[in-house]
Amino acid sequence: MDILEFKNVSHNDILHNISGTLRESKITTFVGPSGAGKTTCLKMINGLLSADTGEVLFRGKNIFDYEITKLRKNISMAFQSSPMIDGTVYDNLNLPSDIHGETLDRKRAAGLLSLVDLDESFLDRRVRDISGGERSRVSLARTCVHEPEVLLLDEITSSLDYVLVREIERLVKRMQSEMDITVIWVTHDLEQAKRVSHDMWFLRDGELLEQGPAEFIEKSKNPEIQAFVKGEK
Amino acid sequence: MSFAQLALSLIFVAIPLGLALYLKLGLEKDIIIATVRSIIQLLIVGYILTFVFESDSVIFIILMILLMIAAASQNVVKKGSGIPGITLIIIFTLVVVEAVTMGILLGFSIIPAEPEQIIPISGMVVGNCMVLSLLFLNKLKDELNYSEEVIELILSLGGEPKDAVSRSLKSSIRTSMIPTIEAQKTMGLVQLPGMMSGLIIGGADPFEAVMYQLLILFLILTTAAMASVMVGYLSYPKLFNKRLQYIGLTQSEQ
Known part of the structure; x- marks a missing residue:
């Protein structure tokens, strides 16, 4: 069943008439070279950007027909650089609750950390003192505070070394299956996309060239995709 | 303060001007413009204030x-x-x-x-x-x-x-x-x-x-x-x- 749909979406000079669907409870990767419009697509799903023409539908309804703050609680996003507010890991995990006038229970915070294989002692560590890999994990844990239906991941492993990349991939796959959520993951790394995806969208220069179950990427007849697979572009 | 005394205070402009010239700081023009502007602006303000204070309106x-x-x-x-x-x-x-x-x-x-x-x-x-x-x-x-x-x-x-x-x-x-x-x-x-x-x-x-x-x-x-x-x-x-x-x-x- 489809949870999200892009209908003829264009945005500035970045996206051109994108139409495609995203299946519920699956990991879909947005793949393609830099400047393809992957992150723009992701931000549109969270409502951080709007389409100039066309619309993005969540469960069949335009995302801006929902109360946007509530929708964003339900469609959570982890950013490429794992931005953090000054303070401790707990302060950052509490941020999604805090902005809605609530306080995150420390036990729940510890539980969220365990989801990303970090122990409770991290709660009181200052974020400026933790490593890049730990930041990525905290960022990932933070997206789960409101138990969202959709998780948007924007190049979350781009600055990590190979071992950490594989670790984060393992965590996301485990979280997706345990929490039965829909994950949409932007990556320019084709090998990563092949490892984690159920489905793929291949974007280039703001156009969706092909979409479907991840296997299509190897069999595609599209010369642009073939060149990307061969590492030529 | 008399106008003669005020004129003598221009010595305090001549000092930085001399330094700027001697050290080739390239500030001579700015110092002169700043001095002339401040004299004109403050004199105008002085006259306006005198007028406003006297009119009491x-x-x-x-x-x-x-x-x-x-x-x-x-x-x-x-x-x-x-x-x-x-x-x-x-x-x-x-x-x-x-x-x-x-x-x-x-x-x-x-x-x-x-x-x-x-x-x-x-x-x-x-x-x-x-x-x-x-x-x-x-x-x-x-x-x-x-x-x-x-x-x-x-x-x-x-x-x-x-x-x-x-x-x-x-x-x-x-x-x-x-x-x-x-x-x-x-x-x-x-x-x-x-x-x-x-x-x-x-x-x-x-x-x-x-x-x-x-x-x-x-x-x-x-x-x-x-x-x-x-x-x-x-x-x-x-x-x-x-x-x-x-x-x-x-x-x-x-």
């Missing part, structure tokens, strides 16, 4: 204050370019701060309702408001550029614009107010403040001068707080659209 007092606000706004608006609607925000802030402070001063009869009191004090209020707004906008723009990702993060989590910029706003307000507070802490220890010195030179009783200076210090603290808070809280909504998306500063200012 409320309309002229208001016109004089509006003139100060217009000049200060023009200065601040340049620094705030990139924030939509900043001109109106600055004018509104200056008018409100002036109205509130003068309302309190006159309402409680802290100062007499005389142009000789109202105009110089208004000048200090508006001038201080201008400097604080400049400091605040400078810091706010740096903060916004630096915190863009955190702003988007908070929006993406379902936060409102005020949640997204509250850290940047508070930090900018704090930074712009600190110089005023710090200057107040060392007041009288490091240097005698300008107004107090002026009164003492003019022959006023030093204790009377101190009381006036304290009044101005407290006034400046209020204007500092009001200016930065008002400019900040009126500006930030302009950085977002109705869909709670961050528009940010216009491209040319980033």
